[in-house]
Amino acid sequence: MDTRQPIILTITHHDPSGSAGITADTETAVSLGCHCTSAVSAISVCDTGELQGVAPVEDTLLVEQARAVLEDLPVAAIKIGYLGSVENVRALHSVLADYPHIPIVIDPDATLSDKESMLAPPLWEAMTSLLLPFATMVCPNRREARAMAVEADVLDAQAQELLESGCRYLLLTGVPAADQQLENRLYDERGLMRQFLWRRLPPAAYGTCGTLATAIACHIAHGLTVIEAVSRSQQFTWSAIADSRRLGMGRPVPNRLFWTKR
Numbered sequence: 001m002d003t004r005q006p007i008i009l010t011i012t013h014h015d016p017s018g019s020a021g022i023t024a025d026t027e028t029a030v031s032l033g034c035h036c037t038s039a040v041s042a043i044s045v046c047d048t049g050e051l052q053g054v055a056p057v058e059d060t061l062l063v064e065q066a067r068a069v070l071e072d073l074p075v076a077a078i079k080i081g082y083l084g085s086v087e088n089v090r091a092l093h094s095v096l097a098d099y100p101h102i103p104i105v106i107d108p109d110a111t112l113s114d115k116e117s118m119l120a121p122p123l124w125e126a127m128t129s130l131l132l133p134f135a136t137m138v139c140p141n142r143r144e145a146r147a148m149a150v151e152a153d154v155l156d157a158q159a160q161e162l163l164e165s166g167c168r169y170l171l172l173t174g175v176p177a178a179d180q181q182l183e184n185r186l187y188d189e190r191g192l193m194r195q196f197l198w199r200r201l202p203p204a205a206y207g208t209c210g211t212l213a214t215a216i217a218c219h220i221a222h223g224l225t226v227i228e229a230v231s232r233s234q235q236f237t238w239s240a241i242a243d244s245r246r247l248g249m250g251r252p253v254p255n256r257l258f259w260t261k262r
Contacts, residue, residue: 012081020207049250133166
């Protein structure tokens with residue numbers, strides 16, 4: 001067995017444009033020296049500009065996909081993205097309970113777009129109560145943190161509320177800072193660990209948050225510490241966004257293979 005290439009499992013939706021979802025996660029994993037296995041949680045209809053629809057897979061099919069991988073390959077880390085239904089959250093909870101030793105990184109997306117906002121509240125609640133207790137790292141943006149931490153009204157308190165659900169670390173992303181910068185904040189149970197400042201870039205297509213979470217999972221699979229994984233993954237994601245390409249008529253698509261141009 002070749003142990004030089006860690007294996008990750010990504011559990012998220014299929015995006016036919018390749019901007020986000022399974023395709024984007026696979027590109028990220030390849031770029032970072034990992035083999036990417038996948039379980040498709042939902043099928044979306046979208047291009048680089050707009051989401052037109054999304055249909056979750058049946059919960060039994062999601063479980064069968066995940067178990068087929070986990071029972072066959074030595075998965076070193078799991079990344080979880082969009083799931084699409086409370087039933088899928090519950091089903092995935094039953095799977096993860098059997099693999100407590102595998103690090104899990106969660107990109108908590110319950111909407112994909114505003115069109116799915118009616119589904120969001122029960123999904124946020126299910127993810128918080130059923131999945132976050134398994135998580136090594138959760139990577140919400142400001143909107144997601146606010147939706148999941150219903151009792152808190154400021155960012156630090158929202159982070160603490162989510163950490164109390166059981167996850168070990170939380171990376172809060174996209175906090176506005178001065179001078180056209182964005183701040184990402186890393187927390188553990190003791191509070192704020194580190195702040196990272198990044199120059200704000202023009203908006204890219206969907207999938208940037210998922211790319212960051214997948215990169216963290218890949219770096220953890222390689223054996224890096226959480227601090228190292230978070231630091232390197234932010235640089236990778238920033239570089240991919242900075243080298244975005246306008247491949248269609250919508251928003252630019254992050255180039256997760258930017259390094260091949262060197």
